[in-house]
Amino acid sequence: MPEGELCALFGPNGCGKTTLFKCCLRFLAFHQGSVVLNRRDVKSLRVEEIARQVAYVPQQHRPPFPFLVKEVVLMGRTPHLNGIFGAGAMDKQKAFDALRRLAIDHLADRPYNQLSNGQRQLVLIARAMAQETCLVVLDEPTSALDFNNQIRIWQVMREMAERGTTILACTHDPNHVAWFCDRMVVIQNGRIAAQGDPMEILNHRLLDTIYGGSCSVGQTGELKLVLPREVARRSALDLE
Ligand SMILES: Nc1ncnc2c1ncn2[C@@H]1O[C@H](COP(=O)(O)OP(=O)(O)OP(=O)(O)O)[C@@H](O)[C@H]1O
Incomplete structure (x- = not known):
């Protein structure tokens, strides 16, 4: 991925997005292919080295202990410290800035374990921000969020x-x-089905391939809008 790119991984349920993330982060062992992080094979990196370069926001997280929210976010600083007890004023400030x-x-x-699902999701994103890595990998970061927070998170990203x-x-x-997003990578049946600028490749043919004809793509000015086919018929949009 080019530096500073916001890329979406897209594909139907069960196509392997989370599994791919877990392989990239070495949570799962993989037997084919390779993952290269800043020109180094991740298999040659220590976990601490990966954590200094990559922050991960999982889809679900079951906290084992009632840490306070500020402690969970401060944990994002751990790869840069000599253990959590080495956190100084600057680290606490970065955690607070993210919150x-x-x-x-x-x-x-x-x-943290008394928060709603959406609140926990926001805390995990704050933890990733406090980690200050060159790469952030997020697994459905807006799945539990209200519409305002969905937009906030995409704007933050x-x-x-x-x-x-x-x-x-x-x-x-x-x-x-x-x-x-700058780019989207579409996964289907174990391989990349399409990739490129969403404004160029996101069209009804691609969505038909993934969803089997349930969606239409409309355009208004520079903006693309994906709608359920039945809803799109009722709209005044230019449909592809
Ligand atoms: N722990 C597991 N053991 C065995 N198979 C698994 C396990 N976790 C996931 N799978 C299988 O691996 C495949 C890919 O799952 P994965 O969670 O990566 O998909 P996904 O694209 O992230 O799905 P979703 O969009 O529903 O979150 C699925 O067929 C799933 O059933």
């Missing part, structure tokens, strides 16, 4: 990419891909 950027600083002193962070996020929302 504030996501408008969840009011949750700082709440136990966009800003991070503009500042040079490379971002790989999987999502099931083709509109988010069209509105916010």
